[in-house]
Amino acid sequence: MYKHFITLEKKSFWRSASLSSEILTKILAWSGKVYVVGMMILASFIGFKYIDHELCINPLDVANTFLIYWFIIDLILRFIFQKMPMINIKPLLILPINKKKIIFFALGKTLFSFFNFVYAFFFIPFSILLIVKGNVSIVDVLFWNFGLIGVVFFNNFFNILLNKKNHIVYIFALVILILGSLQYYEYFNITQYTAPFFEGFYLSKFLTLLPVVLAIGLFFLVFAFTIKDVYLDTSVRLKSKKVKTESLDWLNTFGRTAIFLKNDIKLIKRNKRAKATVVLSVIFLFYGLLFFPDSMGAYKGPFFGILAGVLISGGFLLNFGQLVPSWDSSYYPLMMTQNIRYKEYLASKWWLMVLITGITTILGSGYLYFGWEAYLSVIVGAIFNMGVNSHIILLSGAFTKTPIDLMSSRNVFGDMNAINVKTLTLSMVIMVLPIVFYAIGHVIYGPPLGYVLVSLAGIAGLAFRNLVFDKIEKVYKSEKYVTIDAYKQKK
Amino acid sequence: MIEIQNITKTYGASTVLNIEHLLINKGESVGLVGNNGAGKTTFFSALLDLIKLSTGTIQNNGNVVQESEAWKSTTAAFIDESFLIGYLTAEEYFYFIGELRGQNKATVDALLSKYETFFNGEILKQKKYLRDLSKGNQKKAGIVAAFIGNPEVIILDEPFANLDPTTQIRLKQILKELAVDPKITLLVSSHDLIHVTEVCDRIVVMDKGNLVKDISTSVQTLKELEEHFNPAHLI
Numbered sequence A: 001m002y003k004h005f006i007t008l009e010k011k012s013f014w015r016s017a018s019l020s021s022e023i024l025t026k027i028l029a030w031s032g033k034v035y036v037v038g039m040m041i042l043a044s045f046i047g048f049k050y051i052d053h054e055l056c057i058n059p060l061d062v063a064n065t066f067l068i069y070w071f072i073i074d075l076i077l078r079f080i081f082q083k084m085p086m087i088n089i090k091p092l093l094i095l096p097i098n099k100k101k102i103i104f105f106a107l108g109k110t111l112f113s114f115f116n117f118v119y120a121f122f123f124i125p126f127s128i129l130l131i132v133k134g135n136v137s138i139v140d141v142l143f144w145n146f147g148l149i150g151v152v153f154f155n156n157f158f159n160i161l162l163n164k165k166n167h168i169v170y171i172f173a174l175v176i177l178i179l180g181s182l183q184y185y186e187y188f189n190i191t192q193y194t195a196p197f198f199e200g201f202y203l204s205k206f207l208t209l210l211p212v213v214l215a216i217g218l219f220f221l222v223f224a225f226t227i228k229d230v231y232l233d234t235s236v237r238l239k240s241k242k243v244k245t246e247s248l249d250w251l252n253t254f255g256r257t258a259i260f261l262k263n264d265i266k267l268i269k270r271n272k273r274a275k276a277t278v279v280l281s282v283i284f285l286f287y288g289l290l291f292f293p294d295s296m297g298a299y300k301g302p303f304f305g306i307l308a309g310v311l312i313s314g315g316f317l318l319n320f321g322q323l324v325p326s327w328d329s330s331y332y333p334l335m336m337t338q339n340i341r342y343k344e345y346l347a348s349k350w351w352l353m354v355l356i357t358g359i360t361t362i363l364g365s366g367y368l369y370f371g372w373e374a375y376l377s378v379i380v381g382a383i384f385n386m387g388v389n390s391h392i393i394l395l396s397g398a399f400t401k402t403p404i405d406l407m408s409s410r411n412v413f414g415d416m417n418a419i420n421v422k423t424l425t426l427s428m429v430i431m432v433l434p435i436v437f438y439a440i441g442h443v444i445y446g447p448p449l450g451y452v453l454v455s456l457a458g459i460a461g462l463a464f465r466n467l468v469f470d471k472i473e474k475v476y477k478s479e480k481y482v483t484i485d486a487y488k489q490k491k
Numbered sequence B: 001m002i003e004i005q006n007i008t009k010t011y012g013a014s015t016v017l018n019i020e021h022l023l024i025n026k027g028e029s030v031g032l033v034g035n036n037g038a039g040k041t042t043f044f045s046a047l048l049d050l051i052k053l054s055t056g057t058i059q060n061n062g063n064v065v066q067e068s069e070a071w072k073s074t075t076a077a078f079i080d081e082s083f084l085i086g087y088l089t090a091e092e093y094f095y096f097i098g099e100l101r102g103q104n105k106a107t108v109d110a111l112l113s114k115y116e117t118f119f120n121g122e123i124l125k126q127k128k129y130l131r132d133l134s135k136g137n138q139k140k141a142g143i144v145a146a147f148i149g150n151p152e153v154i155i156l157d158e159p160f161a162n163l164d165p166t167t168q169i170r171l172k173q174i175l176k177e178l179a180v181d182p183k184i185t186l187l188v189s190s191h192d193l194i195h196v197t198e199v200c201d202r203i204v205v206m207d208k209g210n211l212v213k214d215i216s217t218s219v220q221t222l223k224e225l226e227e228h229f230n231p232a233h234l235i
Helices: A002-014 A019-055 A059-081 A099-110 A120-133 A138-164 A166-184 A191-203 A205-229 A232-236 A249-254 A257-270 A272-285 A304-313 A315-321 A326-337 A342-370 A372-397 A421-444 A447-463 A465-488 B040-047 B090-100 B105-114 B135-145 B165-180 B193-199 B221-229
Strands: B002-011 B014-024 B029-033 B055-060 B075-078 B153-157 B185-189 B202-207 B210-216
Touching (some): A019 A120, A059 A191, A099 A205, A120 A138, A138 A166, A138 A205, A257 A342, A272 A304, A272 A315, A304 A372, A304 A421, A304 A447, A326 A465, A372 A421, A372 A465, B002 B040, B014 B040, B014 B210, B029 B165, B029 B193, B040 B055, B040 B153, B075 B135, B090 B135, B165 B193, B202 B221, B210 B221
Parallel strands (some): B029 B185, B075 B153
Antiparallel strands (some): B002 B014, B002 B055, B202 B210
8 A cells, every 4th residue: 555655656756847857956955965964973073072072071961951952953944844744635535545544654754754864863973972982881872862762753743743733833932932032141041951851861761761652642643633634625625714805006106017016915915925935035134143243253254245235135036036927827828818018027026026125125224233334235235136136036037937836835945946057047146246246346446346336236237127128028938838838737 | 800820739749739721700709619639728728829839820810929919908818727816806806807908997897797697696795815716606707807808809718617507508698699799709619519509600620639620500510510529330
């Protein structure tokens, strides 16, 4: 029976319409994984040595203190990146297959997640070092590891639960926020209470069973939740709530562009996937915290300020723009048969990006805290975004052929399928170009000329907007049929 | 109104569309019938310039559709759900199409009021997005949207499929009215021979991408078609 499931999964991968980009994605993902594994091994050796030799404390104690952070970070990472057990369930429901088997397979699949193995590359070398150099007994180390394995699988199923039940996410986030800030302001140190717990894995051996028992219990809980959901009307079909018709007539000052602008605003308000993009662009607003504070020495190079400016003001532009026209993928044939000029369509997307870049630039004024130069780079970055990057990103959109499922928000961080060589090159240009302009000015005369050059490039882009739009329009037209065809392939 | 010359569409070695010549005059109503894989949807997609033809040209109102986009202002179509915008309510969708076709809200409302019985109270003021309507109701919305803005050419792919019997009968009535309008050229495909012969004054039969029959509708047409699709020697 499970053999059938596995062949179905294989076929869905190899026969997918976007196979080549999926293979590229896999290669990228695997090289990423290899890198992480390497870092894990390295971290365990260096970490052990550093703690043992430089700090002269018992590495096991240090590990026990930090394990709670590992537990929480692992959960957060899983929540963002770990794929949920999805199999194409609809056609299987009416076949004579035991529902329990389907769920077992789906949940069982998650056990083979990268997240469940990667930590072994840290803990195994670390444990060997503990035995060899740290004078910890083999039995203790084994019990410790056994408990940690329980924690890993606990997280595995807890993550599934988090993905299923929204209110648990809110509670969990609230708890972390409270504990985190209590710790930050030094009122309460959670590690004092959690470290003994992890010590308990080997001090009082039976405690090691607790995470294992909890993991198993959680499995059955998730199993019970899932099996209840395996009806078409609950998890497969989407719920609908009462909605209002909106006219958004105040946008009519934009003329014909307004027709699309109104639609795009509804698109953002009413679709999970688009809303997630807005959230992501808010996160981009905080990019500057990596660059501007003096404590962040690593990013202090003179050329990084301008990159920060581009990222802070351009979060929405970059995240939304790279998926134009994929946002309209589900009704692209409609758009192609109405009397729409591509230019009007592109102009509306452009206006939307420029308007929101303006808003983020105003919000970015918080960086005045780090001095006027920090905010100047935000403003200059915004000008460059509006004048140059907006066009480049619309151009790269012409080569994006991945249909978007507007209703799902899961893919927002990992929409790797949308990446191909052309879009990758263009996004490199977006990052590198402002740095190049700035660097030229900086080297010749100093920072002022750098800012002037970047701004001039942006203003030039604005001035030649119509010309650039004509060019982009041509690319869109020549890609029209391929795009229509690609959007028909639903995932 | 529409003139087709030597069009073919090939995917690799297989030809899915191959029509030497077809002239559809203004005001005609043409029914397109054929078994699955006959190329009906491909043909409609080509008319709307949604697929790239391998050879040949299609003229709509004197303009070649692959070259000029002038046909878009006079042609309306509903092919499938990719002509609907799922996150809009029905009203928003109609107004959106209306705006694109230069119609203000009042004009759109006036048109919609004509189709109140067709909607059967299930489309307007539903407080639902189109994606949450049933398949049949989505289709109703899509079909009526194709009537907005006084189009001269209306193309409907399988309009009867998925509709309940009452709505099918009402749709037939609506299409008949459009068919007699001398300003409107109507193209409809259907698997239902009875519906299509009732509505259209000309029937075109396709098979494996080819045009195999082109008949003006008369009393005998239905019988002729039934025989074509179920020839006696096969029984």
